[in-house]
Amino acid sequence: MKKGFLIILVLGLALTLSACAPAKDPGAAAGGSPAKADRRQIVVGFSQVGAESDWRLGNTQSMIDAFSAEGGYRLILDDAQNKQERQITAIRNFINQGVDYIVLAPTTERGWDTVLGEARAAGIPVILVDRRIEVEDESLFVCWVGSDFRREGDTAAVWMEEHLPEALRIVHLQGNLGSSAQIGRSEGLAAALARHPGWKVVFEAPGDFVQAKGQELIESLPQDLAYDVIYAENDNMAFGAIDALKNAGILPGKDVAIISFDAGGRALRLVLEGEINLDVECNPMHGPRVRAVIEQLERGETPSKYTYVEETWFDAETLTQAVIDRRGY
Numbered sequence: 001m002k003k004g005f006l007i008i009l010v011l012g013l014a015l016t017l018s019a020c021a022p023a024k025d026p027g028a029a030a031g032g033s034p035a036k037a038d039r040r041q042i043v044v045g046f047s048q049v050g051a052e053s054d055w056r057l058g059n060t061q062s063m064i065d066a067f068s069a070e071g072g073y074r075l076i077l078d079d080a081q082n083k084q085e086r087q088i089t090a091i092r093n094f095i096n097q098g099v100d101y102i103v104l105a106p107t108t109e110r111g112w113d114t115v116l117g118e119a120r121a122a123g124i125p126v127i128l129v130d131r132r133i134e135v136e137d138e139s140l141f142v143c144w145v146g147s148d149f150r151r152e153g154d155t156a157a158v159w160m161e162e163h164l165p166e167a168l169r170i171v172h173l174q175g176n177l178g179s180s181a182q183i184g185r186s187e188g189l190a191a192a193l194a195r196h197p198g199w200k201v202v203f204e205a206p207g208d209f210v211q212a213k214g215q216e217l218i219e220s221l222p223q224d225l226a227y228d229v230i231y232a233e234n235d236n237m238a239f240g241a242i243d244a245l246k247n248a249g250i251l252p253g254k255d256v257a258i259i260s261f262d263a264g265g266r267a268l269r270l271v272l273e274g275e276i277n278l279d280v281e282c283n284p285m286h287g288p289r290v291r292a293v294i295e296q297l298e299r300g301e302t303p304s305k306y307t308y309v310e311e312t313w314f315d316a317e318t319l320t321q322a323v324i325d326r327r328g329y
């Protein structure tokens, strides 16, 4: 009995000692080159909006691919689940961890002054991607990379002017209120409404860029509400709207025109099939663009303050299968 106890004690001690032993230098053990071990890893804290849409998933993947360990980076990714408070907490965590760069894809435009002031006080450069922010002092961020959302809204409006009748009853599914993507796309529509007395918005509500919410909103419309077009501010809300219409025996793309934004692969297939009439492109592949900005900063260069991504639009006449096959999102 006593002897057994002693054996256990000795074994336990041996295990504890081995756990405390200093780790061997992996480079030396593998006979690896010291130069490789010395190379500095750049730590990037990325505060992402959430996972609300196909666009967002494509965007996250693009960032993961761009900031790989093989490329010399360590990416700390934080998913804020569409909450600005969570993004503010994430940024404070990045500051505490002493990251080299903070990349922020902001949920909404306002409310960033304080936390970005904290990042500046800690000497950490902040790069904005996707949506924009409104701050008192624009030097709180180094630069921004993303899309011209107002232009996307204008593009949709022009297409509607050219392809749809002058008397138009519009159902407007908005994105996250206060986000640049919502603001720009809604502004484009509002400007066109001012030009067209025959256009009327018969229903308008935010669906937060989420498929289930798009579906719920269309299902919630009064039975006797007549409308000609659904202006959905992203593909996922358009998917939800399409499902709701089909369940009600209404043909999307024919009985009701569908306008959408993002133009991800899944949506483009519906353009070819005639269920989405127009999809305005919004490119989420920002990873390499943000990496290029960081490379510039590492070389001591000054990146341009605002970089807009080139984008186009697709309807059944302009879209080809080859475009869909090349889509990375």
Ligand code: GYE
Pocket: 052, 053, 054, 055, 056, 130, 131, 147, 181, 209, 233, 234, 235, 236, 261, 262, 282
């Ligand atoms: O259109 C939508 C996503 O900010 C451009 O956010 C982005 C928008 C995109 O959830 O699908």
